[in-house]
Amino acid sequence: MSVKGVVARKKRALVFAAAGVAGLSMGAVAQAADLAADAVDAAAPKELSGVDVSGVRAREPDAPKYTAPLVDTPRSITVIPREVIEQTAATSLTDILRTSPGITFGAGEGGQPLADRPFIRGQSSGNNIFVDGVRDTGGQMREVFAIEQVEVVKGADSAYSGRGSGGGSINLTTKRPRLDSFVNASASVGTGNYYRGVIDANYQVGDTSAVRLNVMGMDNDSPGRDAANFSRYGLLAGVATGLGTETRATLLYYRLRTDDLPDYGVPLFTKAQALPRTASGVLPVPRDSFYGLKARDYQETEADIATLIAEHDVSTAFKIRSVFRASKTLNDYVVTNPGDGGVAQLVGGQWWMKRGTKSRWNPTKTVANVTDVYGAFDQGFIKHSYDVGLELSREQNKNAAYVVYTTAGAPCPAGFTGASNNLGVGDCTLLFDPNPNDPWQGTLTRPTPSRNITKTVGIYAFDTISFGEKWLLNLGVRHDSYEVNGTDVTVTSANGVITGETLTPRHGDWEFTNYQVGLVYKPTENSSVYVAYATTSTPPTIASGDQNTGTGTGTGNLANLLLDPEEVTNFEVGAKATFFGEKLSASVTYFDLKRENAQIQVASGVYAQVGEAAAKGVEIGVTGAVTERWDVFGGYTYMDTELVRGAYNVVNEGDPLANSPKHSFSLFTTYDVTDALTLGGGAYYVSKSFGGNQGGAGGGTNRIYAPAYWRFDAFASYRITENVDLQLNVQNVGDEDYIIRTNGVHHADYGPARQAILTLNVRY
Numbered sequence: 001m002s003v004k005g006v007v008a009r010k011k012r013a014l015v016f017a018a019a020g021v022a023g024l025s026m027g028a029v030a031q032a033a034d035l036a037a038d039a040v041d042a043a044a045p046k047e048l049s050g051v052d053v054s055g056v057r058a059r060e061p062d063a064p065k066y067t068a069p070l071v072d073t074p075r076s077i078t079v080i081p082r083e084v085i086e087q088t089a090a091t092s093l094t095d096i097l098r099t100s101p102g103i104t105f106g107a108g109e110g111g112q113p114l115a116d117r118p119f120i121r122g123q124s125s126g127n128n129i130f131v132d133g134v135r136d137t138g139g140q141m142r143e144v145f146a147i148e149q150v151e152v153v154k155g156a157d158s159a160y161s162g163r164g165s166g167g168g169s170i171n172l173t174t175k176r177p178r179l180d181s182f183v184n185a186s187a188s189v190g191t192g193n194y195y196r197g198v199i200d201a202n203y204q205v206g207d208t209s210a211v212r213l214n215v216m217g218m219d220n221d222s223p224g225r226d227a228a229n230f231s232r233y234g235l236l237a238g239v240a241t242g243l244g245t246e247t248r249a250t251l252l253y254y255r256l257r258t259d260d261l262p263d264y265g266v267p268l269f270t271k272a273q274a275l276p277r278t279a280s281g282v283l284p285v286p287r288d289s290f291y292g293l294k295a296r297d298y299q300e301t302e303a304d305i306a307t308l309i310a311e312h313d314v315s316t317a318f319k320i321r322s323v324f325r326a327s328k329t330l331n332d333y334v335v336t337n338p339g340d341g342g343v344a345q346l347v348g349g350q351w352w353m354k355r356g357t358k359s360r361w362n363p364t365k366t367v368a369n370v371t372d373v374y375g376a377f378d379q380g381f382i383k384h385s386y387d388v389g390l391e392l393s394r395e396q397n398k399n400a401a402y403v404v405y406t407t408a409g410a411p412c413p414a415g416f417t418g419a420s421n422n423l424g425v426g427d428c429t430l431l432f433d434p435n436p437n438d439p440w441q442g443t444l445t446r447p448t449p450s451r452n453i454t455k456t457v458g459i460y461a462f463d464t465i466s467f468g469e470k471w472l473l474n475l476g477v478r479h480d481s482y483e484v485n486g487t488d489v490t491v492t493s494a495n496g497v498i499t500g501e502t503l504t505p506r507h508g509d510w511e512f513t514n515y516q517v518g519l520v521y522k523p524t525e526n527s528s529v530y531v532a533y534a535t536t537s538t539p540p541t542i543a544s545g546d547q548n549t550g551t552g553t554g555t556g557n558l559a560n561l562l563l564d565p566e567e568v569t570n571f572e573v574g575a576k577a578t579f580f581g582e583k584l585s586a587s588v589t590y591f592d593l594k595r596e597n598a599q600i601q602v603a604s605g606v607y608a609q610v611g612e613a614a615a616k617g618v619e620i621g622v623t624g625a626v627t628e629r630w631d632v633f634g635g636y637t638y639m640d641t642e643l644v645r646g647a648y649n650v651v652n653e654g655d656p657l658a659n660s661p662k663h664s665f666s667l668f669t670t671y672d673v674t675d676a677l678t679l680g681g682g683a684y685y686v687s688k689s690f691g692g693n694q695g696g697a698g699g700g701t702n703r704i705y706a707p708a709y710w711r712f713d714a715f716a717s718y719r720i721t722e723n724v725d726l727q728l729n730v731q732n733v734g735d736e737d738y739i740i741r742t743n744g745v746h747h748a749d750y751g752p753a754r755q756a757i758l759t760l761n762v763r764y
Helices: 003-039 082-087 093-097
Strands: 076-081 103-105 118-120 129-131 147-154 168-174 182-190 194-205 209-221 229-241 247-261 298-315 318-337 345-347 350-354 356-379 382-399 403-409 428-430 440-445 450-467 471-494 497-521 527-538 566-579 584-603 606-625 630-645 663-672 677-686 709-721 724-731 739-742 747-750 755-763
Touching: 076 082, 076 584, 076 606, 076 630, 082 147, 082 663, 093 103, 093 147, 093 168, 103 739, 118 168, 403 471, 471 527, 566 606, 663 709
Parallel strands: 129 168
Antiparallel strands: 076 147, 103 118, 147 168, 182 194, 182 755, 194 209, 209 229, 229 247, 247 298, 298 318, 318 356, 345 350, 350 428, 356 382, 382 450, 403 440, 450 471, 471 497, 497 527, 527 566, 566 584, 584 606, 606 630, 630 663, 663 677, 677 709, 709 724, 724 755, 739 747
C-alpha cells in the first residue's frame, strides 16, 4: 500500500473511532441525564454553555505551592478560567494563551518538535508545561476539552517547578469528579468544514463519591490554508471518593489521538534571494499557498495519561497531597518544510523550488510523583502558611528522524540544479503556485532512535509569613538533582537505505538550588504592593534543541566538558487589587529578567559560557465582572528584549529576542444585553516580532520578522430555554492576513483566516 493510502486509512480510522466513542457515550449520557435532572439542586445557579451567568470570576491556582491568595502572592500569575476557554471557542493551548498578552508561540524548528512551543518573557517554555502540578513531558499538541482552568506563572520559577527556561510555566488543571450531577453537551459546526462534539457528564454516587466522563471528537480544515486539516478524539474518565471528607482520592485517565495534515507555512526571502524582498522578508505568496504533499505528509500524536490524586487533612496545620502520574505519548510526523529544499531558482520564466522535509518519531514515557505537606498555623502574632514537597520523576525519551527518499514525484524542470536534500529525484513545485496534490512515491525509513533517560529528585519548601494585617514575607527554595543518561545516534544513508549508524553515549548530572523571596505590603484588605526576586536553572539538555534531549557537553574548546546550567534571574515590582466584592481583579507588574551563562562562540573554534540575554517590561492584567452584566478578561504587555552578548561575529548582538514582540494586547469581553442575549468579542494586537537566527550574510541584512497585526473576534450567545442556548463565534472577523510566527531562515506561519462557528449547548 502507498504511503498516501496508509495515511488515508489511518485518518479514516481516527474519524470512525471518534464517531464510535461519541455514539457509545451518547447512550450513557442520555441515561445519566435522566438521573441528573432529579439530582440537581434547584437552588444551584443556572449555567449557559457551562458558564455561570453571574459572570467570569477570578480563580485561584489549584496547588499547595501557592501559600497565599493571588492578591497576596508576589508573582505575576494569570488564571484563565473555564468560562473564557468556552466562550472563546478555544480548542488548543495556542487558542487559550492568545487571551494572555505577552505569550507567543514558536515554530517547530531548530531541533524543536512540531508541538506546543510557548514563549514567555522572551524564553522558549515548551519544557515548562504541567498538568495538575506534574511536568507534562514529550512533544505534544494539547487539547482543552478536559481543562478546568489554565494557570500561567511568568518569570523565573525554578523554586516552583525545578529545571526550566526561566520565562515562566503553564499549568493545566483538569476537570475532576465533584459532588453534583449534571450533563453538558455541545455540538458545533462551522465554516472550513468545522465539526466538533463535546460531552461532559458527572454523576454523584452516594454522599462522598462521583464519576465523570468527558468525550470529544473533532474535524476541521485549517482556515485560509489549502489542504491542511486535522482531526482528533479524546476522553477523560474520572472517579473520586471521599469528596467533602478529610480523606479524598481521585483517579483520572486521559486519552487523546490526533491525525493531521500538518502545515509548515510559507517560504522566506532567504530561499529566493534574487527576488525583491518584502520589508518583513516573508515572500508575498498567496495566504492559501500550501507546500506540503497530501500523498506523503502526516502528523499523528498519541497521549495516554493516568493520574492518581490522594489527599488527607489531619488538621488545618497539617495536610497531605500526593499526585502520581504515569504517561505515554507519541509525536510522529513527516512534514514539508518550504525553507529546507534549497534556494529557489528561476527556470523558464517561473520560480521553482524543491520541497524539503522535517520528520520525527518521538515516544516518551514518564513516571512521576509529587507529594506536598502543607497547612497554616499561628506562632504568636506571626502566621505561617507553608508547603514542603518532594518530586520524583523518570522520563524515557526516544527520538528519530525518518530517512525520506523519493522514488517518483513531481518532476523538476530541465535546468533546475537545486540541492537534493536526500530526497531522491523529483519533488519540485512552483514557488508561487504550489500543488499539494502532486504525486509522490518513496520510502520512509525509521533508524535506530536516540535514547535518553532523565531522572529528577527535587525537594522544596515555601512559607508565607504574615506579620499582622499589613506585611507578608513570601519565601521559597528548591534543590534539584537532575541526571540524564542517553545514547545519540548519527545516521548515514544512500538512496533511502541506511548505510551506517554511530552510537555515542551521553551522561550528565547536575545539582542546583533556586529560590524566590517576595515582600508584600497590604494598603487595604483587598490590595497589595510587592517586590520580589527569583531564580531559575536551565541545564544544557533543555537550553536548546529538543524538549528533553540528552546532550550536555560543549563543542570547540569545551568539547567533552559538562556544561553548567544557564542562570536566569527575575526581579519584579507589582501591585494587585480586587474590587466589587472580589468580583474584579487587576494587576500591574514591572519585571527585569536576565539570562546568563549561555554557551556562545567567542572566537573561531573557541567557546565560553558567557552569553547573556535580557527582557524587561510592564504587564497589566484585568479579570472579572465590571458590573453584573459586563465581564472582561485581558491585559497589555510591554516588553523590551535584547541579546546582550552573543557570538563573536556580533551579527545578532543588540537584536530583540526571537518571538518576543514589544507590545501585545488582548481583551475578551461580554455584556448581557438581556437575560437571554449576551454579546461580546475579543481584540488582540501584537507588534512586530523577529524570528530566530535573523542575522545571516551581510551583517544582519536578512533580518526576518512577523509584521504587527490586529485581530478581532465576535461572540454572541442566546438562551433558548433554561437548559439550551446557541453560541456564535466569528474568529478573525476582518479576515486579517497576518503572520503568527516566523523562524528566521526557514519559514513563516499564517494565522487562521476568518471562521464562523455555531454551537448548540445543552445542560441538564
